[in-house]
Amino acid sequence: MSSLLVSSPLVKTLRRLALATLLLPVTLPASAGPTNTVLPAKVQQALKASKIENSALSLVMLPMSGTDIPTIVNADVSVNPASTMKLVTTYAALELLGPTHQWKTEFYTDGPLRNGVLQGNLYLKGGGDPKLNMEKLWLLMRDLRANGVKQITGDLVLDRSHFVQPQLAAFNDDGKDDSKPFLVGPDALLVNLKSVRMIARNEGGKISIAAEPPIATIHIDNRVKSLPAGKCPGWPDVRYSPVKQADGSINLVVSGKLNDGCSGQTYLAVLDHAAYAAGSVRAIWQELGGSIQGGDRIDNVPKQARLLARAFSPDLVEIIRDINKYSNNTMAQQLFLSIGAQFRTAADADDAQAAYRVIRQWLTRKGINAGPLVIENGSGLSRQERTSARQMAALLQAAWQGPYAAEFMSSLPLVGMDGTMRKRLRRTALAGEGHIKTGTLNTVRAISGYSRDAKGNTWVVVAILNHPRPWGASSILDQVLLSLYQQKR
CATH class of the missing domain: 3.50.80.20 (D-Ala-D-Ala carboxypeptidase C, peptidase S13)
Known part of the structure; x- marks a missing residue:
């Protein structure tokens, strides 16, 4: 697995700032009163069933309306938020660049x-x-x-x-194919997320492989074997192996098998x-x-x-919708660098450092201590990025009270309906009741956003689980939302 270059100036800055503020408390601007510090019973049961200790889960459930008391558990632990870090990047961009910002x-x-x-x-x-x-x-x-x-x-x-x-070195989570589009990094001239749509067809026993767009420097070596007509699988056995040539072109070896009358497509990022x-x-x-x-x-x-x-470009409101609904890593990194480019000073080594500095200053102005925050690229596709559940909840509360609350909330996936929450909790009373951003790395499962309870009250909810083996953890986080909805603690 590749990681951030240890000797890079950004890493030194990230570590210095994080260590300098690690022990400072994060302000959570909530009303004074009682606080529940115990995980909901069904959440504890779900953790036990997955053989995960309670201490692995950081949880904040904070009422934005109604009279219920908040739940705050393990909220000050420094955790990797995975893609829920996109909430920090996108809401900062809304306030720092403005909702009508264009490129x-x-x-x-x-x-x-x-x-x-x-x-x-x-x-x-x-x-x-x-x-x-x-x-x-x-x-x-x-x-x-x-x-x-x-x-x-x-x-x-x-x-x-x-x-x-x-x-920065390219992120690769446990050896995943680095030609996958979700691993594409940012660039000032980012075209079509650098993705090529590969289409394989078998018509009458003749295999054809096409690339869209038809870039001349991608040379296709078609080795796919034709099979007799049969049931077309959902995932055809067609494999793409890119080999970079000395002149910068790509020899794309295509192998596998495809039944007559069948087709399949995939997306690759094989060129710089x-x-x-x-x-x-x-x-x-x-x-x-x-x-x-x-x-x-x-x-x-x-x-x-x-x-x-x-x-x-479309305005920023449309951009953040694509980023948050579908957890687009490349667009989030692009937005993070855009913040840096807008506010860069001579003292900044690069636009990532500038964006990190500006976002920390922005949080401080909002009364949110920036102590736990470490941002490498703004997308959450990182082993270095850190926050706490308390800090994320404070940001979400500030967004709820801010001038762009509607634009921000509408960018988040609707539970059981669209984006990365489309297939989760869709046959429950929670479908359509929450706007929740998800986050997933091989040691992280996370949700952050807004959800309603059965009484119609809205809550900020942040649940971040860091564990070496988070198997089944998505169902644990779903149980967090269900327990919040049912108010059975």
Whole structure:
């Protein structure tokens, strides 16, 4: 398993700040009064059934309405929150960047345009857009085409200077395939989450393998064997093995078996950011009837360059909905660096350090002690990130009382209905009654958000379980929500 580079400046900063404030209490702005410090009985039973000790679970249940008393258990333990860390990143972004914040992506040139021929280089400048998908890129290039550009005599130049990237090793949780899209890191010019959709079909005994977008630097070596017609499995036996070549291209060996009349698809991230962005631009431009005569390179847009076309992202409210509903790690990391880029100072080594500093300062201004907080990349896909259940609950309470409460709550998965909670508790009275963000690593199970009890009162609920063997722990956290709803403690 890869981890954060031990010698990186960010790690030293994270550890120094965490150690300096580890013993400070975290303010939980709750009303004075009695507090329950015992886990609900059914939660204790669920823990016992999974052979997990009570001390592994940190729990805060805090009423936002009604007269019930809060439950606070193991709330000050420093824990890894997994993807519930996205709540810190997204709510900080709402207040620091604003709900209408947008990102821009632009095409520039340093040469004249005559009779459809751009006599110079074409520059694509990234602005850190977390959601620059293929449709948006296609529309941007259609705009370029509508402005009279057809042939480009110079190079395709990628400007990826918007972020000052931290030096972090890629996260890989127990050897998972590093070509999986959820492991894609951030980039100032992030295109389509760097994902290629691979489609395998067997039509009449003939196997075809297609890549979308059809990037020229991905070479497909089709070794899939055809089987007679039969029942099509939900997960076809088609395997993709990428091999990077010396020139940066990818030889994608496709093996396995596929029945006649069947098909299957998967998503891969096999190219680096620059190769994917350049390959996508060239594929779309060719489909639009254009050509680029020069090569691909990375450089900054020169000051004298002329703007040709510009596209804006959806606003921040839509972005955080994608991040929280579907726990999108790449978009969360992109948003975290965007905070850093917005508030970076000369003293910051990179945008991750800047974002970490600014978020801690923001928490302090809100009356929430930032002591337990350690943020590496803002997504929770990390072994380094830390918070406490008390701190997370204080943040959720502040969000509930803040000006963007509706926008924030609506970004969280609805219990039993959508996002990462779609299949959980859907046949219970809790379906639709809670907005809950989930978190999962191989030693972490977590939920954080808002849920209602049977009397219609809303609660902040934070339950974070750190354990070497958290088998069945998702059902334990579901029991937390059920116990809260039923108010049987």
